[in-house]
Amino acid sequence: MLGYVCDSKRIAEWFHGTTAGPGFTVRSGAGATLTVTVASGPATGTFTLAGAAHSFTAPLAKRPAGLYRGQKTAHGKHYLGGWIVLPDHRQRGAVKTGSTITASPQLTGFTTPIGGLAVSVASAGTITVGFITPIGQL
Amino acid sequence: MKKLLFAVVIALAASSGASGGARSAPWGSYVGTVKGTDAFVAVLVGKRVTGGR
Numbered sequence: 681m682l683g684y685v686c687d688s689k690r691i692a693e694w695f696h697g698t699t700a701g702p703g704f705t706v707r708s709g710a711g712a713t714l715t716v717t718v719a720s721g722p723a724t725g726t727f728t729l730a731g732a733a734h735s736f737t738a739p740l741a742k743r744p745a746g747l748y749r750g751q752k753t754a755h756g757k758h759y760l761g762g763w764i765v766l767p768d769h770r771q772r773g774a775v776k777t778g779s780t781i782t783a784s785p786q787l788t789g790f791t792t793p794i795g796g797l798a799v800s801v802a803s804a805g806t807i808t809v810g811f812i813t814p815i816g817q818l
Numbered sequence: 819m820k821k822l823l824f825a826v827v828i829a830l831a832a833s834s835g836a837s838g839g840a841r842s843a844p845w846g847s848y849v850g851t852v853k854g855t856d857a858f859v860a861v862l863v864g865k866r867v868t869g870g871r
Binding site: 681682683684685686687688689691699714716718719720722723725727732734735736737738739740741745746747748749750751752764765766767770771772807808809810811812813814815816 | 844845846847848849850851852853854855856857858859860861862863864865866867868869870871
C-alpha cells in the first residue's frame with residue numbers, strides 16, 4: 681500500500697507498506713503513523729503526528745480524484761512532490777527536499793491531462809507529475 | 819428452479835470472496851479529509867502501484 685497525508689503547509693508524510701488484510705498500520709520516515717481499515721465502503725483510520733491523533737474517512741476515489749506524484753533531482757537535491765485531489769477537485773500538495781517542505785505549487789490540468797502534468801518549483805525547475813494507480817487485489 | 823437459485827447463490831458467494839470480501843482489503847484509491855487538520859489523506863491499496871513519476 682501507499683499512503684500520503686498533506687496539508688500543503690507543514691504536513692507532507694509518505695507511507696509505504698505491505699498488507700494482506702483489511703487493517704494495517706504504517707509509519708512514515710518522520711515517525712508519523714497511519715492506521716487504516718479497509719473492508720467494505722470507505723477507508724477509515726487514524727493519522728498520528730507528534731502524539732496527536734486525527735481520525736479520517738476516505739471513500740473510494742475515481743480519477744481525476746486520487747494521488748499524484750512527481751520527483752526530480754536537481755543541483756544535488758532530491759525533490760519529491762505529492763498531491764491529493766478530492767472528487768470535488770479540492771487539493772493538497774507539497775514538494776519536499778528531505779524532510780523539509782520547499783514549495784506547495786497547485787497542480788493544474790488534472791481534469792484534462794493531455795500531454796502530461798507538471799509543476800514549477802523555483803529551486804528545481806519543472807517537475808513532471810503523474811497519476812498513481814494501485815493494481816491488483818491483495 | 820430451486821437448483822437454479824441455489825447455483826446462483828453459490829456463484830454470487832464465490833465471486834464475493836474473489837473480489838475481496840471481509841478477509842482482504844479491496845484494492846483501489848481512497849481519498850478523504852483528516853479531522854482536526856487541513857490535511858487530506860490518500861490510501862492506495864493493491865499488490866503494487868503504477869504511474870506517478
